[in-house]
Amino acid sequence: MSTTMTRRHLAKLGLGFGAGALLSRSAFAQAPAFFRIGTGGTAGTYYPVGGLLANAISNPPQLVLTAQASNGSVANINAIASGALESGFSQADVAYWAYTGTGLFEGKGKLEDLRLLANLYPESIHLVAAKSANIKSVADLKGKRVSLDEPGSGTLVDARIILNAWGIKESDLKADFLKPNQAAEKMRDGGMDAFFFVGGYPTSAITELAATGGGIDIVPLSGPEADALIKQYSFFSTDEIPANTYKNVGAVKTLAVGAQWITSAKVPDNVVYEVTKNLWSDKTRAALDAGHAKGKFIRKETALAGAGIPVHPGAAKFYKEAGLLKS
Structure with a gap:
């Protein structure tokens, strides 16, 4: 049998190799992409919003999103940097500090692989008092029993900034470091005078406390101290929690930071593009409007607001197509 290869044989062989390569690429393209979202404590706003987005954006079997409870912004940033999570929610200030190696991350090195997927909604700073x-x-x-939130949370960072702005030292307080739901339970039992929480209103822990406890106040964060903070930190903005957001509590002027969805430069562009495209789909829009009070604030038009870190290339591709980002 001759071993001479004719042009016809080579052509057939080439077609075979080509078909095999196409099949391989097709199989790879259909491989499921798992995309975890680090959220926050179950009593906060990150957790329900994360679950809502995961359900709306997932397109199994190709794209599967899951929301995971966590300790909040700082914990999520660290998990993204280590590869333990593909993405997570973070306050804009925490993301900026991590990326630049400043503030809370001073001396810990820059986490330069952090990338923005989307700015979501303003997070109001709640100072809840019995x-x-x-x-x-x-x-x-001063002299009160105050929870500043748990270590690893963005709330703890901002609580310390606020105390400093008003000339209060941590040693002036009987400080505790609890999750919001734990602090609320302790307040309901008479063991806590006040606690800080940063998140979208309304949040379940405060709503339940206002309805079942001995009544609460939301302490205003306004005046010259607040103005100085906004001047010093660009990620702070003025905000107002509307009257009756919480039972028997009037409108309160406060401060806010952006809640942002952060990912890593190491996550493939095509995966982040699909997540971003599905985030701003009609299906997700309907889920956000119906699923949570903060959903209506998650708007494509403000997706790049307060971006203190680079936008992920996959997300940037979508925003360019949508006319929100120049080439």
């Missing part, structure tokens, strides 16, 4: 504690301003926290 009515019986008679706390009307930050200055009244």
Whole structure:
């Protein structure tokens, strides 16, 4: 049998190799992409919003998103940097500090692989006080039992910034470091005077406390101290929690930071593109409007607001197509 290869044989062989390569690429393209979202404590806003987005954006079997409870912004940033999570929610300030190696991350090195997928909604800073504690301003926290939130949370970072702005030292307080739901339970039992929480309103822990406890106040964060903070930190903005957001609580002027969806430069562009495209689909829009009070604030038009870190190339591709980002 001759071993001479004719042009016809080579052509057939080439077609075979080509078909095999196409099949291989097709199989690879159909391989499921798993995309985890680090959220926050179950009593906060990150957790329900994360679950809502995961359900709406997932397109199995090709794209599967899952939301995971976590300790919040700092924990999520660290998990993304280590590869333990593909993405997570973070306050804009925490993401900026991590990327630049400043603030909370001073001396820990820059986490330069962090990338923005989308800015989501403003997170209001709540300073919740038991009515019986008679706390009307930050200055009244001296000598009180106050929870600053747990280590690893963005709330703890901002609570310390706020205390400093009002001239309060941590040693001036009887400080505790609890999740919001734990702090609320302790307040309901008479063991806590006030606690900080940063998140979209309304949040379940505060809603339940206002409805079942002895009444609460939301302490305003306004005036010259707040103005100075906004001037010093560009990620802070003025905000107002509307009247009756929480039972028997009037409108309260406060501060806010952006809640952002962060990912890693190491996550493939095509995966992030699909997640971003599905985030701004009609299906997700309907789920956001119906699923959570903060859903209506998650708008494509503000997806790049307050971007203190680079936008992921996969997300940037979508935003360019949508006319939100120049080439």
